[in-house]
Amino acid sequence: xxxxxxxxxxxxxxxxxxxxxxxxxxxxxxxxxxxxxxxxxxxxxxxxxxxxxxxxxxxxxxxxxxxxxxxxxxxxxxxxxxxxxxxxxxxxxxxxxxxxxxxxxxxxxxxxxxxxxxxxxxxxxxxxxxxxxxxxxxxxxxxxxxxxxxxxxxxxxxxxxxxxxxxxxxxxxxxxxxxxxxxxxxxxxxxxxxxxxxxxxxxxxxxxxxxxxxxxxxxxxxxxxxxxxxxxxxxxxxxxxxxxxxxxxxxxxxxxxxxxxxxxxxxxxx
Amino acid sequence: xxxxxxxxxxxxxxxxxxxxxxxxxxxxxxxxxxxxxxxxxxxxxxxxxxxxxxxxxxxxxxxxxxxxxxxxxxxxxxxxxxxxxxxxxxxxxxxxxxxxxxxxxxxxxxxxxxxxxxxxxxxxxxxxxxxxxxxxxxxxxxxxxxxxxxxxxxxxxxxxxxxxxxxxxxxxxxxxxxxxxxxxxxxxxxxxxxxxxxxxxxxxxxxxxxxxxxxxxxxxxxxxxxxxxxxxxxxxxxxxxxxxxxxxxxxxxxxxxxxxxxxxxxxxxxxxxxxxxxxxxxxxxxxxxxxxxxxxxxxxxxxxxxxxxxxxxxxxxxxxxxxxxxxxxxxxxxxxxxxxxxxxxxxxxxxxxxxxxxxxxxxxxxxxxxxxxxxxxxxxxxxxxxxxxxxxxxxxxxxxxxxxxxxxxxxxxxxxxxxxxxxxxxxxxxxxxxxxxxxxxxxxxxxxxxxxxxxxxxxxxxxxxxxxxxxxxxxxxxxxxxxxxxxxxxxxxxxxxxxxxxxxxxxxxxxxxxxxxxxxxxxxxxxxxxxxxxxxxxxxxxxxxxxxxx
Numbered sequence: 169x170x171x172x173x174x175x176x177x178x179x180x181x182x183x184x185x186x187x188x189x190x191x192x193x194x195x196x197x198x199x200x201x202x203x204x205x206x207x208x209x210x211x212x213x214x215x216x217x218x219x220x221x222x223x224x225x226x227x228x229x230x231x232x233x234x235x236x237x238x239x240x241x242x243x244x245x246x247x248x249x250x251x252x253x254x255x256x257x258x259x260x261x262x263x264x265x266x267x268x269x270x271x272x273x274x275x276x277x278x279x280x281x282x283x284x285x286x287x288x289x290x291x292x293x294x295x296x297x298x299x300x301x302x303x304x305x306x307x308x309x310x311x312x313x314x315x316x317x318x319x320x321x322x323x324x325x326x327x328x329x330x331x332x333x334x335x336x337x338x339x340x341x342x343x344x345x346x347x348x349x350x351x352x353x354x355x356x357x358x359x360x361x362x363x364x365x366x367x368x369x370x371x372x373x374x375x376x377x378x379x380x381x382x383x384x385x386x387x388x389x390x391x392x393x394x395x396x397x398x399x400x401x402x403x404x405x406x407x408x409x410x411x412x413x414x415x416x417x418x419x420x421x422x423x424x425x426x427x428x429x430x431x432x433x434x435x436x437x438x
Numbered sequence: 439x440x441x442x443x444x445x446x447x448x449x450x451x452x453x454x455x456x457x458x459x460x461x462x463x464x465x466x467x468x469x470x471x472x473x474x475x476x477x478x479x480x481x482x483x484x485x486x487x488x489x490x491x492x493x494x495x496x497x498x499x500x501x502x503x504x505x506x507x508x509x510x511x512x513x514x515x516x517x518x519x520x521x522x523x524x525x526x527x528x529x530x531x532x533x534x535x536x537x538x539x540x541x542x543x544x545x546x547x548x549x550x551x552x553x554x555x556x557x558x559x560x561x562x563x564x565x566x567x568x569x570x571x572x573x574x575x576x577x578x579x580x581x582x583x584x585x586x587x588x589x590x591x592x593x594x595x596x597x598x599x600x601x602x603x604x605x606x607x608x609x610x611x612x613x614x615x616x617x618x619x620x621x622x623x624x625x626x627x628x629x630x631x632x633x634x635x636x637x638x639x640x641x642x643x644x645x646x647x648x649x650x651x652x653x654x655x656x657x658x659x660x661x662x663x664x665x666x667x668x669x670x671x672x673x674x675x676x677x678x679x680x681x682x683x684x685x686x687x688x689x690x691x692x693x694x695x696x697x698x699x700x701x702x703x704x705x706x707x708x709x710x711x712x713x714x715x716x717x718x719x720x721x722x723x724x725x726x727x728x729x730x731x732x733x734x735x736x737x738x739x740x741x742x743x744x745x746x747x748x749x750x751x752x753x754x755x756x757x758x759x760x761x762x763x764x765x766x767x768x769x770x771x772x773x774x775x776x777x778x779x780x781x782x783x784x785x786x787x788x789x790x791x792x793x794x795x796x797x798x799x800x801x802x803x804x805x806x807x808x809x810x811x812x813x814x815x816x817x818x819x820x821x822x823x824x825x826x827x828x829x830x831x832x833x834x835x836x837x838x839x840x841x842x843x844x845x846x847x848x849x850x851x852x853x854x855x856x857x858x859x860x861x862x863x864x865x866x867x868x869x870x871x872x873x874x875x876x877x878x879x880x881x882x883x884x885x886x887x888x889x890x891x892x893x894x895x896x897x898x899x900x901x902x903x904x905x906x907x908x909x910x911x912x913x914x915x916x917x918x919x920x921x922x923x924x925x926x927x928x929x930x931x932x933x934x935x936x937x938x939x940x941x942x943x944x945x946x947x948x949x950x951x952x953x954x955x956x957x958x959x960x961x962x963x964x965x966x967x968x969x970x971x972x973x974x975x976x977x978x979x980x981x982x983x984x985x986x987x988x
Contacts, residue, residue, distance in 0.1 A: 330835045331835055332837075333835075334827065337806075337825070337826060338845075338848045338849045339849055340848050349840070352839045
């Protein structure tokens with residue numbers, strides 16, 4: 169890998185750390201509330217007191233983006249972790265036990281894999297009402313099968329390795345065998361995939377909000393901000409564009425950082 | 439072009455450094471050697487000795503490598519060449535100097551038929567056919583139309599030799615050409631190489647770790663260690679009366695069919711000596727006794743109170759076949775047909791056979807890693823803790839992220855922690871590993887250490903039966919020698935029953951009381967190890983015997 173790219177990944181990790189810290193403590197530092205107007209409407213970026221300007225209601229866009237970022241990150245993290253853990257559990261069971269259980273679990277996985285996120289989100293929203301929780305449930309439902317497939321393959325491959333047979337000969341069986349001799353070789357792959365996926369989940373959450381299946385207005389949610397502000401794009405471009413850019417940048421940073429993680433783990437022979 | 443009396447290969451003061459690491463690795467250190475036309479010079483050494491680096495350098499395979507520096511001169515067939523620069527190698531590499539590598543599969547083009555490859559060199563189909571006949575391929579017409587993957591390992595190596603020799607090279611570099619082959623095939627390939635060399639009069643640089651092969655093949659040998667030339671001279675002198683201590687140890691480590699079975703093999707080895715002292719049964723002047731040839735395994739044999747007799751392992755009529763797939767309905771390949779095999783209490787049996795004979799399948803069935811289709815498998819578990827295996831590839835049999843201590847302790851889960859640590863320490867001492875290594879991971883150990891860890895794991899609770907799957911064939915001679923000694927020590931001290939799978943009759947003879955020959959999934963004969971060379975009558979057994987180089 170060329171060294172400038174490696175530098176790019178290091179930069180991404182540094183920037184990501186800055187964004188994470190800003191998203192966590194930023195809203196506390198901001199003098200404005202994200203849902204109470206704090207200035208004249210349609211103030212352009214770099215106006216006095218409003219770095220990114222204000223929206224059509226006079227809400228401070230910088231504050232709302234910071235808070236929206238925090239929501240996005242939390243949502244993406246929760247969804248990815250739940251999906252990865254559920255996928256690992258099911259993938260490991262299927263891959264290690266094999267036989268009928270494998271067939272049943274994998275067909276169920278295929279079923280879920282075939283579901284489109286938007287349709288599931290609409291169904292969940294119809295049942296539980298629109299909101300962040302609903303879109304999180306919807307995304308988790310369509311996201312875990314990817315991990316189940318990935319983990320099943322890795323587990324099957326590792327379970328045939330000589331060191332696992334040797335451990336079996338040592339009398340180590342069942343859960344203990346899986347935890348000690350099989351899963352540690354799967355974890356790095358899952359970690360890399362998950363870190364690359366967070367960006368994707370952020371975009372999906374924003375997309376669902378954009379089409380109205382996420383948090384209702386006036387919640388500071390990036391997708392919602394972009395969608396609500398779209399009607400002002402001609403005269404006040406910053407209202408929809410800045411939240412949109414934030415989504416893109418976040419997802420890009422996670423992708424770069426994930427690549428960096430992969431390079432580091434591969435360097436260690438994982 | 440070439441001056442009279444000049445060698446086809448003249449290397450003087452060659453040093454090669456790999457500079458990608460700091461400090462730079464000195465792979466070859468001031469080596470000089472000459473190969474005369476028609477002469478076979480052996481480059482002998484253990485892994486990491488730099489022998490393959492020299493092989494690559496004189497073929498011009500290092501010219502495109504970055505991070506390589508070289509001093510000294512290399513002259514191939516009268517042409518002075520720089521091993522790190524491309525200039526001058528055209529018309530030499532692949533023409534004046536050609537190669538036979540260890541793994542013919544990776545050096546033959548998988549997309550071309552043998553005929554196409556060969557005809558590119560020979561120019562005509564008739565010539566290609568003639569060359570295939572020259573390398574003793576029985577059905578040259580068919581082989582000419584075949585792709586490399588359709589041939590056996592021995593056939594591929596023959597094709598490789600034909601390709602290398604058809605160029606009419608001045609120098610042939612043979613880099614471990616028979617290491618990947620069955621021993622019985624090895625002997626044929628070596629004879630073929632010698633005959634063709636004499637016929638064509640080309641010089642051969644023969645790179646090998648196997649002293650027996652070097653002795654059988656070479657006029658002159660150069661022994662390498664840590665990049666330096668340790669000793670050089672006519673093969674008969676170097677192997678008959680080695681001058682350097684390192685060569686002496688190497689030569690003593692080599693097993694033949696006349697090696698004494700009752701005594702430790704090779705020169706006194708600190709590893710084995712330590713393990714012997716751990717037993718508490720060792721005589722005081724251990725090292726001197728070994729040196730004088732006055733140390734017998736019997737002095738380590740413990741008094742056994744239980745009644746003799748009975749069997750640790752009994753296989754009766756064991757049959758096994760594997761599904762080989764097939765698009766419409768599964769095809770079956772029969773691997774074992776009615777195998778009867780018994781290992782008596784405290785007995786050690788060697789199972790010998792070529793690859794594909796079913797010997798590994800028997801081992802896996804006994805280990806419980808496969809189940810037999812039919813027949814009885816009985817292991818007397820009252821004799822110890824089940825069955826344990828020492829695999830050929832010790833590195834792959836140890837879980838890379840677990841420490842040595844954790845791996846050993848897995849067999850002791852029922853014990854309290856303190857006792858577990860104690861037992862792990864004892865087991866490591868038994869195989870002469872520093873107990874401090876309990877905290878290391880397999881990746882931090884050398885090949886020999888890993889194999890000893892695998893043995894320690896197998897004996898941390900003495901098993902009823904110890905299965906060994908070619909435990910020494912991936913190791914350097916001196917390391918293999920100490921592993922065999924350790925196994926023998928444990929066998930006598932603990933009274934282990936052992937089933938030792940191998941294709942090396944010389945090693946089988948050292949470890950086993952009885953040798954069973956398996957061929958095509960059936961045991962064809964069983965002979966006492968002591969009188970093996972006279973008693974063996976089966977065709978495959980005789981072939982294996984012939985393959986053991988004197």
